[in-house]
Amino acid sequence: MAEYKAVAISEFFEKNKHLLGFDSPTKALITVLKEAVDNSLDACEEANILPHIIVKIKNTEKDIFQLSVEDNGPGIEEKYVKDVFGKLLFGSKFKSLGEAGMQSRGQQGIGISASILYSQLTTGEPAAIESKVKGKVHYSCKLSIDTATNMPVIEDEKKLETVKDHGTKITMKLKGLFRKTKGPYDYIKYTAIANPHAQIIFVNPEKKKIIFKRVTDKLPKKPKKVAPHPHGVELGTLMKMLVRTNSKTVQSFLMNDFSKVGSIGAKDICKLSKLDPHTRPNAIARDKSSDLMEAMQQVKLQRPPTDCLSPIGEDNIIKGLNKEYNADFVAACTRPVAVYNSIPFQVEVGLVYSKELPSDKQITLIRFANKVPLFYQQSECGIYKAVAKTQWKRYGLSQPGGSLPVGPMVILVDVESVWVPFISEGKQAIASYDEIIKEIKLGLLDIGRKLGSYISAEQRKYAKERRRKIFDRYSEEVAQSIANLTGKNKEYIMALIKKEVVKRNE
Amino acid sequence: MISKEKSDLIIKKLRDMYGNEVLKDLEKGNELSLDIIIRTLSNVLFDEKEQLITLGNKTQKRNFFSIDQARKFMQTLIVADACQNLVKSGKTTSIRSLYYNTKHTIGDSKENTFEDQVESDPIIEDVEVSINALREELHLRANSKGVMIGNLTIEDSGDEIDLRKMGSGGWAVPSIVEADIIKFKKCDAKFILFIEKDTVWGRFNEDKFWEKHNCMIIHGGGQPPRGVRRLLRRMHDELKLPIYVLVDNDPWGFYIYSVVKQGSINLAYESVRMAVPDAKFIGLSSFDQDKYNLPKEVTIKLNEGDKKRIKEILNYKWFHKKSWRDELNHMVEKGVKLELEALSAKDISFITETYLPEKIARKEWLE
Numbered sequence: 001m002a003e004y005k006a007v008a009i010s011e012f013f014e015k016n017k018h019l020l021g022f023d024s025p026t027k028a029l030i031t032v033l034k035e036a037v038d039n040s041l042d043a044c045e046e047a048n049i050l051p052h053i054i055v056k057i058k059n060t061e062k063d064i065f066q067l068s069v070e071d072n073g074p075g076i077e078e079k080y081v082k083d084v085f086g087k088l089l090f091g092s093k094f095k096s097l098g099e100a101g102m103q104s105r106g107q108q109g110i111g112i113s114a115s116i117l118y119s120q121l122t123t124g125e126p127a128a129i130e131s132k133v134k135g136k137v138h139y140s141c142k143l144s145i146d147t148a149t150n151m152p153v154i155e156d157e158k159k160l161e162t163v164k165d166h167g168t169k170i171t172m173k174l175k176g177l178f179r180k181t182k183g184p185y186d187y188i189k190y191t192a193i194a195n196p197h198a199q200i201i202f203v204n205p206e207k208k209k210i211i212f213k214r215v216t217d218k219l220p221k222k223p224k225k226v227a228p229h230p231h232g233v234e235l236g237t238l239m240k241m242l243v244r245t246n247s248k249t250v251q252s253f254l255m256n257d258f259s260k261v262g263s264i265g266a267k268d269i270c271k272l273s274k275l276d277p278h279t280r281p282n283a284i285a286r287d288k289s290s291d292l293m294e295a296m297q298q299v300k301l302q303r304p305p306t307d308c309l310s311p312i313g314e315d316n317i318i319k320g321l322n323k324e325y326n327a328d329f330v331a332a333c334t335r336p337v338a339v340y341n342s343i344p345f346q347v348e349v350g351l352v353y354s355k356e357l358p359s360d361k362q363i364t365l366i367r368f369a370n371k372v373p374l375f376y377q378q379s380e381c382g383i384y385k386a387v388a389k390t391q392w393k394r395y396g397l398s399q400p401g402g403s404l405p406v407g408p409m410v411i412l413v414d415v416e417s418v419w420v421p422f423i424s425e426g427k428q429a430i431a432s433y434d435e436i437i438k439e440i441k442l443g444l445l446d447i448g449r450k451l452g453s454y455i456s457a458e459q460r461k462y463a464k465e466r467r468r469k470i471f472d473r474y475s476e477e478v479a480q481s482i483a484n485l486t487g488k489n490k491e492y493i494m495a496l497i498k499k500e501v502v503k504r505n506e
Numbered sequence: 507m508i509s510k511e512k513s514d515l516i517i518k519k520l521r522d523m524y525g526n527e528v529l530k531d532l533e534k535g536n537e538l539s540l541d542i543i544i545r546t547l548s549n550v551l552f553d554e555k556e557q558l559i560t561l562g563n564k565t566q567k568r569n570f571f572s573i574d575q576a577r578k579f580m581q582t583l584i585v586a587d588a589c590q591n592l593v594k595s596g597k598t599t600s601i602r603s604l605y606y607n608t609k610h611t612i613g614d615s616k617e618n619t620f621e622d623q624v625e626s627d628p629i630i631e632d633v634e635v636s637i638n639a640l641r642e643e644l645h646l647r648a649n650s651k652g653v654m655i656g657n658l659t660i661e662d663s664g665d666e667i668d669l670r671k672m673g674s675g676g677w678a679v680p681s682i683v684e685a686d687i688i689k690f691k692k693c694d695a696k697f698i699l700f701i702e703k704d705t706v707w708g709r710f711n712e713d714k715f716w717e718k719h720n721c722m723i724i725h726g727g728g729q730p731p732r733g734v735r736r737l738l739r740r741m742h743d744e745l746k747l748p749i750y751v752l753v754d755n756d757p758w759g760f761y762i763y764s765v766v767k768q769g770s771i772n773l774a775y776e777s778v779r780m781a782v783p784d785a786k787f788i789g790l791s792s793f794d795q796d797k798y799n800l801p802k803e804v805t806i807k808l809n810e811g812d813k814k815r816i817k818e819i820l821n822y823k824w825f826h827k828k829s830w831r832d833e834l835n836h837m838v839e840k841g842v843k844l845e846l847e848a849l850s851a852k853d854i855s856f857i858t859e860t861y862l863p864e865k866i867a868r869k870e871w872l873e
Contacts, residue, residue, distance in 0.1 A: 237775040467573055473612050477619060478570060481583035482532075483589060485525025493554045503535075504571050 013114075013121065019153045019425040022118050025063060025181065029176030030375060032115040033184050035056075036170055037191060038105035038372060039112055040071035041198060043168070045219060047074040051198040052103075052214075057184055059205040064123055065176045070169035075133035085129060085143050085170070086113055086152020093230070101416050103223035107373045108185050115172060117145050122175035126153075128168040130160065138162035178205055182375065188212060189324055190366050190373035194312055194414060196320040215319040217267050226418055227259040229304035230269070230296035232342030238296075242281045250284065250292070251277035260302040268299045306337035309346045309416050310369060317350040317412065325410060329353040329454045331447040332412075340435040345417035347469050349443035351451060357408035359373055363397075365404060367413035367430075372427050381429035383413045386440035395452035396459070409451075413440055464505075512643060516554070516581050520593075524586035538570035540582060542638065543635045545628075550774045552823040553717075559769035561635070578629070579774075580613070583617055584608050584628045597677060598645045598682070601630055602748045623773050635775050641732065648679030652734035652862045653704065654679055655711055657694035663687055674711060679724070681733040683740065686718040700730075700738060700785070700861070703761055706846045706857070713858040719866075723868030729762055732773070735780040738766065742782045749782055750871065752862070755790035756843035758809075760797040760801040763787045768824050772776040788865050790844050792836035796860070804851045806844035812843060829872045849873040 012285060016025045020030035044051035049072060058066040060073040061211035076084050076138035116127045126144035138160040144153050183391065188202050192212035199214035228237070247253035260268075270277040274286065284292065312320070332350035339345070357364075367374040367383045378384050384404075392398075392405035399405040421431040429435065475497045481488035525539070529710055531538055533548055537868040542565060543549070545854030549564040570579040589609045592599060599607070604672040605626040612620055620626045642648070655675035658669045661679070670675055680687070699721055701707045703788050709727035712714070716723050722741070769777025793796075795805060808816075816834050819825050825834075837843065850859040865871065 046655055080852065469615075470573065470576060473569075473615050473617065474570070474576050476582045476613055478538075478583055481580075481587040482525055484587045485521050485583070486529050488529065493529065493532070497538075498569065500535065500538065 013117065017061045018276040020114055020118075021426065022114075025175055025177035025219075026173065026179050027376070028118060028122075029057075029067070029178060030067060030117065030184060030187050031279050032174055032176075033069070033187060034173060035112045035115045035370065036069035036172075037188070037200075038068070040069060040073055040168070040197060041191075041370040041371075042105050043073035044071060045222070048219060049073060049166075050214065050217060051095075051195070051200075053198060054201045054203070055184075055188060056203040057178065057205055059178065060173065063175050063177065064173060064204070065178065065354075066171065066173045068169060068171040068442055068490055070130075070167065071275060075136070075166045077133055077136070078131070078139050081131060081141065081143070081151045081462070082127060082154060083114075085116060085127065086145060086154075096171065103370055103416055105370055112170070113145065115174075117147075119172040119174040120144050123173045125173045126155065128169075130247050132164045132166050132168075134166045134308070138164060150477065158412060164458045183253055184272075185210070185387065187375065189289040190368070192368070193317075193412065194368050194371040194373070195492050196312075196316045196323065213323055215323050216316055216386070218316075220312065220316075223310040223418075224305075224308040225255055226305055226308040226344075229246050229260055229342040230254070230258050230265075230299070230301060232292070232304065233296065235290060237460060239286070242289060245281050247281055249278045249490060250275055251280045254296075259305055262355055265299060269295045270461055303345050304342050306339075307346050308344060308418060309453075310349055311346055311416060312414060314348075317348060321350050321352045321410070321412065325352045325354050326356050327352045327354050328458075329451065330456075333408065333443045333446040335439050335443050338435055338439050340360075340433045342410055343417060343419050343421075345415060345420070345436065347439040347443050348412075348414045348416070349440065349447055350412040351447050352410045352412075353451060353454065354408055354410075357410065359408040360406065362404040362406050363409040363411055364413050368412070369420045369422075369427075369430060370416050371414060374430075375424070377429035382432035382436050383430055383440060385432055386437045387411060387413070387444060390441055390444045390448065392448065395448045396455035413443070415440070419458075468501070469504055471505065475501060481482075511569075512738075513596075515578060516593050516637065516639050516643055517590055518792050519639070520586050520590045520633075523637060524633075528583070537567075538579070539567045540579065541570050541636070542582075542632050544689060544852065545631065545635065545772055545774065550771050552768075557768055558777045558781050559730060559771065559774045560777060561774035564749070576596075581608075581619065581625065581629050582632060585626065585633055589633060590648070592645045593643075598642075600647050600649060601627055602649055604630065604646060623743065625833075629796055631772070634868070640779075641813070642682040642684060645802055646694065648731050648733065650678060650681045651727035651731055652679040652725060653677065653707065655723040656698075656716040658718055658722060659691040659693070661689040661691060665855070668692065670717075674708070676707075676711065679733045679737055681731065683733050685739045685740075688737070688739070690745055690813075693743070693747075694720060695747060696720050698741060698747050698749045699788075699868075700736065700749055700751045700766060701725045701847065702728065702759055703847075706752070709855070710858050713855050715862070716740045716857045726762075730766065730781065735766065738785075739780050739782050742784065744779055747798075749785040750788040750866070751785055752789050752850075753787075754843070754845050755792055755794065755837065756845075757812055757819055757834065757837070760787075760830075761815075761819055764819075764822075764824065771838040784873075788870070789861065790846060790849075792833050793870075795840070795842075795844060798849070798852070799810075800844070800848060800849055804848040805840075805844055808837070808841055813838070833872070 022028040040050055040053050041221040052072040056068045056069040060066050090119040119127060126142040129143055140158045140160055141154050142156040146153050146439040192200050196215045197219055200212040202210045241257055245253050245257055247256050250270055251266045254261045254269055255263060266419065267277060273291040275292060311334050314334050318330045319325060321330050330352050335347040337344050337346045365384060365387055367381055388403055397405040397407040415430055415436060421433060423429045423431045435481055479490050479494040479497055482493050508639060528538060544564045544566055549562040551562050553560050558594050564687040568579050568582060569575050569873060585608060588604055602623055605620060605623040607628060609618055609620045630646065654669060655672045656669050660667050661668060667677060701723060704725050704727055724734065726851065738749055742749055752764045755763050767781060770783040818839055820834055831847045849861055
């Protein structure tokens with residue numbers, strides 16, 4: 001029996017590699033890095049701490065990498081270490097679309113426990129965990145997952161001498177591939193751009209220390225936990241919610257577990273679905289729940305709440321981009337909260353124009369969902385489609401048909417929502433909902449206009465400069481020829497020409 | 507050689523126009539500009555009486571302080587200065603070597619004064635026209651192409667040359683063929699046959715056409731250069747020889763005939779010295795294909811460029827003669843052109859043994 005289970009868990013892993021983000025060694029290293037960094041950022045922000053994160057990647061042998069992520073978060077109480085790191089495929093990460101929740105980085109991932117399991121399966125080594133909670137001892141242990149029981153196993157527990165106030169550190173050894181571009185470095189760089197309140201230090205496999213500086217001391221606004229809006233819920237989610245709810249009646253279920261439903265709204269829904277408001281939620285049969293669902297869609301209700309999200313903010317996007325690129329021009333736009341399928345979302349865009357970037361290549365598009373970089377499936381992503389569909393020519397950039405524009409530029413787009421709609425479980429591309437595309441395009445239009453006026457001002461400046469240079473250049477020749485033809489002094493003629501050039505070029 | 511007085515006058519003109527006057531404007535704070543006589547169709551006239559293309563007197567400003575004219579202004583002064591030096595030195599050089607002489611990188615830029623000879627040649631022509639000087643008076647010669655052979659003895663720069671004994675290659679016509687360089691001695695030729703292409707000229711030479719028919723044969727390697735055109739004019743005037751022009755049957759060939767006869771747009775100011783209004787068009791005619799039963803396979807379909815060119819030249823004031831228009835219109839109707847070599851379909855020497863002698867004997871030509 002135990003044997004069978006062990007096979008099952010690794011089989012599950014093998015079968016679902018692509019969903020879990022471990023389908024290639026390059027991707028695996030980024031996935032593990034991402035899970036650890038996301039946890040650190042989320043933990044710090046929740047505890048109102050400005051994040052200070054140290055990432056180290058070491059190439060210990062051929063294709064084996066040791067990755068450690070250390071933060072200054074609140075730390076994890078000794079007794080919770082097991083649950084936080086070792087419970088596999090558990091917790092808030094596996095929320096369905098429309099369930100109560102809040103905007104967090106975590107929802108984009110599979111959880112740190114899967115990373116620990118991947119490391120263990122590829123190298124046989126447990127994860128090393130250190131944790132320090134303020135006022136408590138500095139604790140360390142080795143954590144592995146028993147593939148037979150699917151439970152965490154803790155070994156080698158120690159108390160450490162330390163000067164550290166609080167924080168967590170996790171170290172894993174795994175099979176991977178370190179790519180110089182579109183690899184861990186870019187991932188951290190993009191994370192640093194979207195999180196300018198974080199200080200991130202990265203020690204790469206060549207032992208080079210790269211510092212991504214903190215440029216703002218203000219933590220982002222905290223997201224609020226929100227209940228789903230009745231107009232945005234799906235049948236499967238509704239059925240799950242009916243079973244799990246603590247509410248005793250349908251009416252209270254509607255009022256407590258959903259947003260913007262009052263007693264009138266709840267009664268209307270019950271009436272329309274021909275359900276007694278006092279029915280116990282877990283007694284509603286399958287066919288009845290679809291009636292309920294239909295009624296929920298039809299009843300007029302207030303729009304979903306829009307104050308639940310935590311945007312990066314225009315100033316911070318500009319700061320974030322400025323610190324990572326030697327920018328000639330930066331612009332950003334945070335769109336107001338909008339709604340798709342009754343789910344609130346918010347779009348933020350930014351761009352950097354820098355003469356140091358290649359001017360004959362397509363721009364670099366960096367995509368985010370809830371401030372977490374998206375690395376794969378670019379061309380299937382709604383963000384890509386919105387950028388490609390925007391007419392960049394009118395802002396002075398060339399654009400091959402239906403594709404990204406060409407120019408020395410980086411465009412950033414972040415889509416924030418409690419429920420970001422991804423096209424697949426890989427969670428690397430955002431679905432192309434009309435409302436989302438429209439919002440992205442409106443944001444791009446805004447920064448595009450700013451870019452357009454910058455570029456045309458640059459061109460005017462350049463044209464004037466060029467004129468002056470041309471006259472300067474030709475003046476020498478003309479003065480020499482006139483001197484030869486008249487026998488007069490060249491410097492005298494040159495001075496006359498210069499005077500005229502200045503006079504006429506003002 | 508050019509007289510000292512003439513050379514001094516040229517130098518003075520160059521210095522006045524491109525030096526002193528420019529400097530005067532500069533000192534007064536005026537526009538820095540040159541008047542350039544326009545050498546395009548818009549400033550070309552056709553003198554009906556003389557049957558010559560002549561240059562009008564429309565000019566345009568070339569202004570240094572205008573960004574798109576600054577480079578040409580600079581180039582004009584550089585060329586004027588170089589010509590001044592050349593005339594002063596008494597040496598003659600080719601327009602190609604003048605190009606190299608004046609080409610250099612400007613300051614520490616990547617730009618050159620001239621990037622290509624096609625940039626410097628028209629500037630030289632501007633200067634020629636502006637100071638009303640002949641090219642040889644500026645001590646310049648064009649790149650020479652063109653070859654002659656026939657029943658004539660000449661003296662070239664003091665060397666006597668018997669043009670009857672020039673082998674298969676012939677005598678290369680120099681760029682400057684004025685009386686002080688080329689002198690005509692004993693002439694037995696009765697006419698001149700001007701041929702468009704060197705390959706066909708080679709056929710005529712190999713078949714000793716000039717010997718059998720007692721004439722001169724000359725080609726200009728396509729559009730004939732100044733030397734060839736000036737030489738034709740001198741031989742016509744001084745030796746009283748009629749000129750027959752033999753070209754491909756296409757708009758380009760026909761245009762070469764018109765240049766030999768009436769002058770060209772670009773060198774309209776030289777027509778008086780170079781054109782031969784009496785020159786006769788002997789072939790190929792658009793009507794020759796039927797007349798000589800040439801097989802269809804040797805014709806070439808007119809392409810879009812050909813058709814456009816026909817339309818264009820039919821609009822020129824000097825293409826209004828009915829016989830010329832008939833030729834071109836017939837070409838359009840048939841939709842084909844003919845190369846001189848097409849006559850080889852009959853026989854390699856059909857052109858020299860049958861076609862040309864017959865045409866001349868029957869006086870089948872256009873004027």
